[in-house]
Structures are given as structure tokens and as C-alpha cells.
Amino acid sequence: MATVELQELRRVFPGNVVALDGISVALEAGEFLSLLGPSGCGKTTALRLVAGFDRPTSGRVLVDGKDVTGVPPNRRDMGMVFQAYSLFPNLTAARNVEFGLKIRRRPRAERRARVRELLELVGLGQAADRYPHQLSGGMQQRVALARALAIEPRVLLLDEPLSALDAKVRVQLREEIRRIQLELGITTIYVTHDQEEALSISDRVAVMSKGRIEQIGTPAEIYGEPRTPFVAEFIGTMNRLPSTVVGDGWVEHGSVRLRVDAARGRRRGERVLLLVRPETVELAPADAATAAEDALQGTVLTHTFLGGSTRVRVDVGSAEIAADIPTARAGELAIGARVQARFSPESARLLALSEAPDARVVAEDVVSAAVS
Amino acid sequence: MRPRRSIAPSAVLWLAVGAAYFLIPLLATFLFSLRHDQTGACCTLANYGTILHDPSFWKNIKTSFILSLETIAISLLLLVPTVYWVHLKLPRLRPVIGFLALIPFVVPPIILVVGLLDVYRGTPPWFYAQPYGFLVAAYVILAFPYVYFSLDAGFRAIDIHTLTEAAQSLGAGWPSTLLRVILPNIKAAALAGSFLTLAIVMGEFTIASLSAFHTFPVYIQQVQQDKLYAASAVSLLSFAITWAAMVSLLFVGRGRAVQVGAAR
Numbered sequence: 001m002a003t004v005e006l007q008e009l010r011r012v013f014p015g016n017v018v019a020l021d022g023i024s025v026a027l028e029a030g031e032f033l034s035l036l037g038p039s040g041c042g043k044t045t046a047l048r049l050v051a052g053f054d055r056p057t058s059g060r061v062l063v064d065g066k067d068v069t070g071v072p073p074n075r076r077d078m079g080m081v082f083q084a085y086s087l088f089p090n091l092t093a094a095r096n097v098e099f100g101l102k103i104r105r106r107p108r109a110e111r112r113a114r115v116r117e118l119l120e121l122v123g124l125g126q127a128a129d130r131y132p133h134q135l136s137g138g139m140q141q142r143v144a145l146a147r148a149l150a151i152e153p154r155v156l157l158l159d160e161p162l163s164a165l166d167a168k169v170r171v172q173l174r175e176e177i178r179r180i181q182l183e184l185g186i187t188t189i190y191v192t193h194d195q196e197e198a199l200s201i202s203d204r205v206a207v208m209s210k211g212r213i214e215q216i217g218t219p220a221e222i223y224g225e226p227r228t229p230f231v232a233e234f235i236g237t238m239n240r241l242p243s244t245v246v247g248d249g250w251v252e253h254g255s256v257r258l259r260v261d262a263a264r265g266r267r268r269g270e271r272v273l274l275l276v277r278p279e280t281v282e283l284a285p286a287d288a289a290t291a292a293e294d295a296l297q298g299t300v301l302t303h304t305f306l307g308g309s310t311r312v313r314v315d316v317g318s319a320e321i322a323a324d325i326p327t328a329r330a331g332e333l334a335i336g337a338r339v340q341a342r343f344s345p346e347s348a349r350l351l352a353l354s355e356a357p358d359a360r361v362v363a364e365d366v367v368s369a370a371v372s
Numbered sequence: 373m374r375p376r377r378s379i380a381p382s383a384v385l386w387l388a389v390g391a392a393y394f395l396i397p398l399l400a401t402f403l404f405s406l407r408h409d410q411t412g413a414c415c416t417l418a419n420y421g422t423i424l425h426d427p428s429f430w431k432n433i434k435t436s437f438i439l440s441l442e443t444i445a446i447s448l449l450l451l452v453p454t455v456y457w458v459h460l461k462l463p464r465l466r467p468v469i470g471f472l473a474l475i476p477f478v479v480p481p482i483i484l485v486v487g488l489l490d491v492y493r494g495t496p497p498w499f500y501a502q503p504y505g506f507l508v509a510a511y512v513i514l515a516f517p518y519v520y521f522s523l524d525a526g527f528r529a530i531d532i533h534t535l536t537e538a539a540q541s542l543g544a545g546w547p548s549t550l551l552r553v554i555l556p557n558i559k560a561a562a563l564a565g566s567f568l569t570l571a572i573v574m575g576e577f578t579i580a581s582l583s584a585f586h587t588f589p590v591y592i593q594q595v596q597q598d599k600l601y602a603a604s605a606v607s608l609l610s611f612a613i614t615w616a617a618m619v620s621l622l623f624v625g626r627g628r629a630v631q632v633g634a635a636r
Contacts, residue, residue, distance in 0.1 A: 078541060
């Protein structure tokens with residue numbers, strides 16, 4: 001197990017294209033960190049700098065406190081799994097796994113034992129003699145993982161290893177990657193554009209945009225407490241309502257006063273963006289008699305079936321908000337029906353509006369949409 | 373059951389015309405080679421016996437064969453690392469090298485040999501006066517387009533960047549990456565270039581003749597002057613050798629193409 005530290009890594013490509021704008025992050029030994037972001041945010045560039053396939057314009061990469069920035073990739077002892085299928089086509093699965101051990105001139109008996117052990121670990125003990133073209137995409141990536149682990153690397157690097165696979169295999173394999181990582185306790189950096197993937201298997205997630213780390217934290221922190229508008233927009237679906245702080249713990253959106261714990265201690269009159277997750281919004285049929293003062297009144301626009309839940313979009317006049325309700329209840333809220341939307345005061349977040357230049361008043365759904 | 377696909381009569385006709393275009397000269401040469409050397413009467417295999425018992429035949433075919441192997445070895449040693457590096461690090465140079473590779477097609481061999489004789493004048497006799505020196509240098513130039521375009525196609529068929537980086541992440545240095553990972557995966561392309569080179573060198577006459585070296589094609593021409601019917605037998609033997617090389621290429625290429633194609 002090794003610690004990894006990226007210090008002010010900056011990479012500028014010819015034409016003054018800034019791919020990485022001084023990122024710093026430190027990984028504990030055995031930690032699983034995901035670099036998450038849209039296409040072109042610099043996450044793969046960062047991984048390639050750690051792997052040694054590219055040199056930073058400035059900054060350093062430290063492994064166990066030692067500077068490895070100038071060390072060639074073949075001497076870094078880092079296992080890597082690539083986005084593209086990278087098995088050597090002329091070698092069987094077993095020979096692929098054995099490759100790194102042969103390069104290291106390990107004795108034959110040790111090599112054989114290790115190959116068998118790793119193929120078993122990834123559940124492919126029976127496919128040892130198959131060539132890559134005889135394996136499915138998922139199997140190829142499992143062999144690639146076994147091959148990367150065979151050399152007992154200090155750090156495991158995964159560059160969108162599941163992006164070429166179908167949805168079911170992706171979920172299955174990502175859980176397996178996490179299981180193996182925990183079993184071996186290997187320090188891992190995982191690059192992905194798929195937030196669900198990153199949030200489900202990581203100890204920490206670094207959300208990247210335009211060559212910078214926007215926020216780094218546990219999946220729960222990233223999801224529940226986005227600190228920048230970009231993170232709020234990129235992670236999951238977020239209702240964004242431009243509002244004004246009107247009291248200690250109160251904001252006003254349109255003409256509706258809403259209780260928000262996060263507004264406590266904020267300056268009265270401050271313009272803020274109110275952030276509310278759809279799953280925290282409660283909808284109820286509304287009529288003149290039951291209309292609550294601290295609820296947003298609106299009309300149901302659409303229903304989107306999501307399985308156990310249904311996403312209901314509601315036009316509240318000044319904005320459009322999304323709410324996830326149990327599918328069994330969706331029938332009560334027909335399209336065109338008048339409803340009222342509420343949320344608990346502690347579930348909403350606030351961002352100063354100056355931090356959010358693009359405050360379109362709609363709920364943006366970016367779940368897995370930011371494909372590379 | 374898969375339905376049987378019928379071939380249109382017009383297609384059969386064109387195939388027959390095409391086959392006849394190639395086969396009639398061969399058949400004529402074969403029939404010519406069966407005529408008696410003195411009387412011209414048909415049919416005898418004596419010409420084949422004469423040729424196969426002629427020490428010059430074996431000496432010259434051996435010379436041409438060694439020249440082929442030397443040309444193949446030097447071409448591959450020069451071009452495999454070059455094409456690999458161009459694909460990996462200097463992709464912008466690909467059109468430039470592609471253009472350079474076309475030059476041997478454009479420059480007539482007679483111009484090439486005169487130029488080369490002039491360029492290499494003053495080089496040591498072991499190079500200038502020996503076929504294994506001067507001729508090989510000329511043949512490497514002649515084979516350049518064939519070897520380059522074969523290798524270029526081979527490198528384009530594999531994900532060279534990912535394979536290289538995968539090998540390096542597993543601890544392989546540049547020589548190991550090239551020999552253990554890249555070379556086995558462009559084997560079919562290298563073989564294609566090699567067989568084409570073999571065919572070219574085994575049949576090259578102009579440069580060898582003008583620079584006064586005795587190779588297999590020069591031998592055929594000499595036989596033709598003395599023994600007309602025997603020359604036909606030599607030509608057919610030469611054709612058989614070239615044909616054997618092409619057929620091997622076909623089989624090797626087909627096997628690899630299926631494997632790499634399916635892997636991607």
C-alpha cells in the first residue's frame with residue numbers, strides 16, 4: 001500500500017491549451033479516489049501524469065513521499081486498466097496476466113501460481129487459455145484488471161475501464177473492482193464520467209471541471225453538500241431556485257417565503273440560489289382550502305417513469321421544479337393537476353448567487369448524461 | 373439453411389476471360405518448355421532436367437535468395453521501428469513518408485541504378501563490388517514502398533498507443549515493448565512486406581544487369597540467349613517460386629486478419 005500525492009499538477013498542451021490547471025490531492029494508503037468530471041475536464045490527463053505516460057508542465061507526483069515525476073512509466077510500479085481493450089491480441093488470457101511477471105523475470109512456478117490466483121480472483125479461472133478475441137468485453141476488462149494486479153503494483157490506475165461495457169456488466173464489474181480493491185487494500189485512482197459509478201465505489205470523489213478540482217469529498221458530501229454550482233449541477237438532479245434571504249432561516253422565492261436552515265446567519269437581502277434535490281420535494285394535491293403559505297403552488301407538467309419512483313415536473317410560475325414521488329402515488333397527481341411542493345428546511349442548500357452565473361430556473365438532469 | 377447464391381452468367385464470363393488472360397501465357401510457356409532443345413519436337417521434360425542439373429541455376433538462385441533475405445532483414449530492421457515511432461509519436465509525418473515511399477515507383481530503375489552507381493562510387497570494394505552490398509542497398513530502396521505500406525496497414529490495424537502503454541505499465545521498456553508486444557501483432561504485415569520483397573528481388577533484372585551482377589533473372593536472360601526452350605522452363609520455375617511465396621502470404625495474412633479483426 002502506498003500514499004500518492006499530486007502537487008500543483010499543471011499540464012499545458014501546445015497552443016496554450018490548459019488541460020490541467022494546478023490540481024493538488026493526497027491519497028491515503030489503500031484509499032479509492034475517483035476523478036469525476038465531464039469530457040475534457042482533465043481527469044484522464046491527471047491519470048496519465050500519475051502513470052508517467054505524460055510529463056506535467058509543472059508540479060510533482062509523489063508516491064510514498066518520493067518524487068516520481070521524472071520516472072518512466074515502466075519503473076513506476078503502477079498497474080493500469082485502460083478504457084480501450086488493451087489485452088495483447090497474440091497472447092492468451094493467462095499469458096497476458098503473466099506478461100508483467102515475465103518482464104520481472106519471476107520464476108516459472110511463481111508466475112503460474114500467481115496467474116491462476118488472479119484469474120480466480122476475477123472469476124475467470126476457466127478462461128485462462130482463451131485469446132482476447134474469444135472473450136467478451138467484460139471478460140477482457142477482468143483479465144486486464146488481473147494483469148494490472150499481477151505485478152503487485154503500488155498504485156492501481158483505472159481509466160474509465162467500464163465505459164465500453166453494457167449497463168448490467170458495468171454495475172457487476174464496478175462492484176467487483178471495489179471488492180478486489182478492498183480485499184487487496186491497494187491505493188486506487190479511478191477515472192470516470194459516470195457519477196453513479198464514482199459515488200457508488202469510492203472512498204472519496206474529486207469532481208473536476210476545466211482542469212481544476214471543484215470539490216473533493218466523500219460521496220455523501222459531494223451529493224449532499226455541493227460547494228459549487230458546477231458540482232450541484234453535475235451531480236444528480238438539482239432544482240435551482242433564485243431566491244433572496246429575508247430573515248434568519250428564511251428565503252423568499254417569488255412571493256413565497258420558504259424555511260431553509262442553511263439561510264441562518266446569512267445577510268438579509270442576499271441573493272442566493274436555493275438548491276433542492278427532487279427526492280426531498282414532497283408533492284400534494286392543492287386547492288384553495290389547503291394551500292399552505294410556505295409551499296410552492298404549481299401545475300403538473302410531465303411524468304417520467306423511473307421504476308420505483310416517478311419524476312414529476314411542476315411549473316410553479318417563476319420556475320420549473322422536479323420531484324421524485326413513489327410511482328404508486330403518481331396517479332393522484334395527474335398532468336394538469338394543481339399541486340403544492342414542499343421540502344424540509346434542513347434538506348435545502350444555498351449558494352451565493354454571484355457564484356452561480358448560469359442560474360436558469362429549471363431542474364437540470366445530468367445523471368450519466370455527461371458522456372465523453 | 374443458408375440459401376445458395378448463384379453467380380450471374382456475365383460474372384462467369386468475365387472471370388473466364390480474366391483467368392484466360394493470365395493462364396494462356398503460362399500454358400504457352402509450359403508447352404514451349406516441353407519442346408526438344410534441338411528438334412523442337414513435343415514433348416519432353418529434358419529442359420527441366422538440363423536446368424536442374426546446371427550448377428549456375430542453383431548458384432544464381434541461391435544468390436538471389438540470399439539477396440532477398442538480406443533485403444528483407446534490412447528493410448524490416450529499418451522500417452519496423454521507424455513506422456512504429458511515426459505512428460506512436462509523429463503521426464504528422466505519415467503523409468511525408470507515404471510520399472517518399474512512392475518515389476521508387478516513379479523513378480525508373482535505369483535512373484535509379486545510374487544514380488546509385490554514382491552515389492556509391494568510392495565506397496569500399498566489399499560493398500561496391502559485391503551483390504550483397506551494392507545490390508541490397510538498391511533493393512532496399514525498391515522494396516521500400518511494399519514494406520512501408522504493408523507495415524503501415526499493419527500498424528493501423530492495432531491500437532498501438534494502448535498496447536504500448538499497457539506494456540510499459542507492466543514494466544516493459546522500449547525494446548521489450550517492440551519485440552514482445554508490437555512485433556507479434558504486426559507479424560502478418562511484416563510477412564506481407566517480406567514476401568513482396570522476396571518476389572521483387574527474385575525477379576529484378578535491370579539493376580542487377582546494369583551493375584553487372586549475376587542474379588537469377590540475369591541467368592534466365594543468359595539461358596534464353598543460348599537455349600530458348602530451357603529458358604521457358606527456368607521462367608516457369610521462377611514463377612512457381614514467386615507463386616509459392618504469394619500463397620504463403622495469403623494463408624498467413626488470412627489467419628491473422630481474422631484474429632485481430634475479431635479482437636477489436
